[in-house]
Amino acid sequence: MLGKARRILKNTYGYDSFRYGQEKVVKGVLMKRDILAVMPTGGGKSICYQIPGLMFKGITLVVSPLISLMKDQVDTLNNLGISAAFVNSSLSKEEFIKTMRNIRVGRTKILYLAPERLLSPKFINLMKSVDISFIAVDEAHCISQWGHDFRKSYLEIPKFIEALERNIQVAAFTATATPKVREDIVDKLNLKNPLAYVDGFDRGNLSFYVEKGEDPEKYIIDYLERNRRKPGIIYASTRKEVDHLYSYLRIKSFSVGKYHAGLSESERKDFQEKFLKDEIRVMIATNAFGMGIDKSNVRFVIHRNIPRDLESYYQEAGRAGRDGAPGECILLYNEEDVGTQEYFIDMNEELETKMKKERMKKLDAMVNYASINTCLREYILKYFGDKRIKNYCGSCQNCHVATDVVDLTVDAQKILSCIGRVKGSLGGFTITKILMGEKDKKIERKDLDKLSTFGLLRHYKKDELEEFINYLTSEGYLDQSAGSYPVLRLNEKSFSVLKGEDGILRKKNEVISFDYYEDPLFEKLNDLRKKIAQKEDIAPYIVFS
Ligand code: ADP
Ligand code: MG
Ligand code: ZN
Numbered sequence: 001m002l003g004k005a006r007r008i009l010k011n012t013y014g015y016d017s018f019r020y021g022q023e024k025v026v027k028g029v030l031m032k033r034d035i036l037a038v039m040p041t042g043g044g045k046s047i048c049y050q051i052p053g054l055m056f057k058g059i060t061l062v063v064s065p066l067i068s069l070m071k072d073q074v075d076t077l078n079n080l081g082i083s084a085a086f087v088n089s090s091l092s093k094e095e096f097i098k099t100m101r102n103i104r105v106g107r108t109k110i111l112y113l114a115p116e117r118l119l120s121p122k123f124i125n126l127m128k129s130v131d132i133s134f135i136a137v138d139e140a141h142c143i144s145q146w147g148h149d150f151r152k153s154y155l156e157i158p159k160f161i162e163a164l165e166r167n168i169q170v171a172a173f174t175a176t177a178t179p180k181v182r183e184d185i186v187d188k189l190n191l192k193n194p195l196a197y198v199d200g201f202d203r204g205n206l207s208f209y210v211e212k213g214e215d216p217e218k219y220i221i222d223y224l225e226r227n228r229r230k231p232g233i234i235y236a237s238t239r240k241e242v243d244h245l246y247s248y249l250r251i252k253s254f255s256v257g258k259y260h261a262g263l264s265e266s267e268r269k270d271f272q273e274k275f276l277k278d279e280i281r282v283m284i285a286t287n288a289f290g291m292g293i294d295k296s297n298v299r300f301v302i303h304r305n306i307p308r309d310l311e312s313y314y315q316e317a318g319r320a321g322r323d324g325a326p327g328e329c330i331l332l333y334n335e336e337d338v339g340t341q342e343y344f345i346d347m348n349e350e351l352e353t354k355m356k357k358e359r360m361k362k363l364d365a366m367v368n369y370a371s372i373n374t375c376l377r378e379y380i381l382k383y384f385g386d387k388r389i390k391n392y393c394g395s396c397q398n399c400h401v402a403t404d405v406v407d408l409t410v411d412a413q414k415i416l417s418c419i420g421r422v423k424g425s426l427g428g429f430t431i432t433k434i435l436m437g438e439k440d441k442k443i444e445r446k447d448l449d450k451l452s453t454f455g456l457l458r459h460y461k462k463d464e465l466e467e468f469i470n471y472l473t474s475e476g477y478l479d480q481s482a483g484s485y486p487v488l489r490l491n492e493k494s495f496s497v498l499k500g501e502d503g504i505l506r507k508k509n510e511v512i513s514f515d516y517y518e519d520p521l522f523e524k525l526n527d528l529r530k531k532i533a534q535k536e537d538i539a540p541y542i543v544f545s
Pocket of ligand 1: 039
């Protein structure tokens with residue numbers, strides 16, 4: 001069964017192998033099971049229903065929410081020599097009649113449909129007279145009110161199936177679905193004993209950033225200048241904002257296009273095509289742009305305003321790096337934008353109170369994303385119910401901050417044990433001398449140069465070491481006695497550092513110089529840092545500004 005699917009993949013599409021998830025899903029569809037497949041944007045969902053569609057007898061229906069998306073897919077399929085067609089409001093009467101005729105005589109293998117079309121009696125009658133292999137529902141989250149892109153017309157799909165008065169296999173596909181939305185899809189589409197395939201949401205090649213308190217326009221200009229020639233998308237939440245940014249960046253001579261529902265169809269098409277062909281470098285757009293757009297070399301996605309929820313954010317940000325090469329996802333965070341989103345929810349008269357509350361909760365989760373100082377990727381993955389959480393990805397902004405941290409635990413242990421050895425009888429001045437390996441009369445008289453800690457930190461500069469000891473004192477890792485000759489003493493916190501229960505991590509820019517790196521121990525320290533960072537409790541050790 002899969003052998004034939006692989007041959008089609010190779011001969012018709014020209015791809016050598018299925019991706020891991022595709023193989024599972026294709027197999028499931030071929031076994032005539034109902035399917036819920038959650039796979040990331042760019043994961044190759046289309047092939048999962050197209051290839052079985054080609055293998056089965058009869059016609060495969062694909063419900064898809066966007067007219068532009070349908071046309072692209074059908075053009076692509078026709079170019080591959082597959083007989084595909086679409087039915088939506090963009091067809092002229094003649095085209096529509098011709099399409100229906102082709103279907104009737106069995107000339108069409110794959111039919112893309114707008115959900116609004118399903119319930120027309122003519123269409124239902126036609127569908128009753130032909131052999132339907134299965135129904136694929138693309139962007140299936142649109143059927144759920146809990147999703148981020150609810151379309152009422154998607155509710156016509158189950159009604160349509162009912163109207164056909166027979167059992168029909170249904171395969172639902174989406175890129176973003178929280179556990180709740182997943183359940184809702186199964187429920188609303190009435191999937192029977194479905195095979196659920198949920199791919200990891202992680203897009204390892206993307207890195208995530210949140211910029212707070214920046215002047216957004218200045219940030220964008222700086223970014224575009226630093227990243228010349230890289231194609232990218234800038235999302236803004238209103239048409240007005242898109243228009244404004246567009247004119248502003250044009251005046252500054254950047255190669256930009258724009259896209260929102262207020263533009264004429266030909267303008268939108270024109271900008272979109274230029275962007276796809278790399279004739280325009282940056283697309284400035286509302287969330288109307290992007291669904292189903294297959295531009296693989298987008299290198300960055302900047303959100304000028306906070307989107308309404310993480311589903312939208314991850315889907316839009318996920319348009320970066322679809323070719324697997326690095327992509328940057330940057331959220332510019334301003335409090336006023338949160339107010340705007342709240343206003344949108346408040347003013348939306350279509351929403352019942354219950355839904356408004358739900359939307360607010362989702363917005364909260366989005367705002368929370370912008371304010372946490374732990375791993376951004378893991379936050380997203382957790383939100384989508386992905387269980388493989390590490391709490392440290394190493395490539396988001398917050399993990400970068402952690403990488404900007406030096407682990408000074410071992411050096412701190414050396415200092416503390418030196419203080420412990422002299423039983424709290426000396427002040428910082430002499431302790432520094434001992435650790436630096438400096439001799440003077442007092443040191444020789446007291447045999448302090450015989451201590452095992454003598455000279456242990458001689459690679460430090462003297463003022464650095466003094467600063468470090470002061471730091472430990474001010475952070476409460478050491479006690480200092482009062483009086484004119486203050487001495488240093490260990491306390492409970494010192495012991496937890498000595499026992500390795502507590503670590504001393506400092507931001508690099510707080511530390512006066514980086515000579516520590518010459519320490520042969522550095523490699524080891526670095527490993528230790530990573531280990532510590534991977535533990536869930538990294539936060540208390542790091543001083544974030
Ligand atoms: P999705 O709908 O999941 O976002 P698409 O179906 O649009 O993704 O596929 C994304 C891209 O990946 C397309 O360019 C497609 O041709 C390509 N693709 C899909 N499957 C494979 C495969 N097995 N090998 C190589 N490329 C693939
Ligand atoms: Mg798709
Ligand atoms: Zn991270």
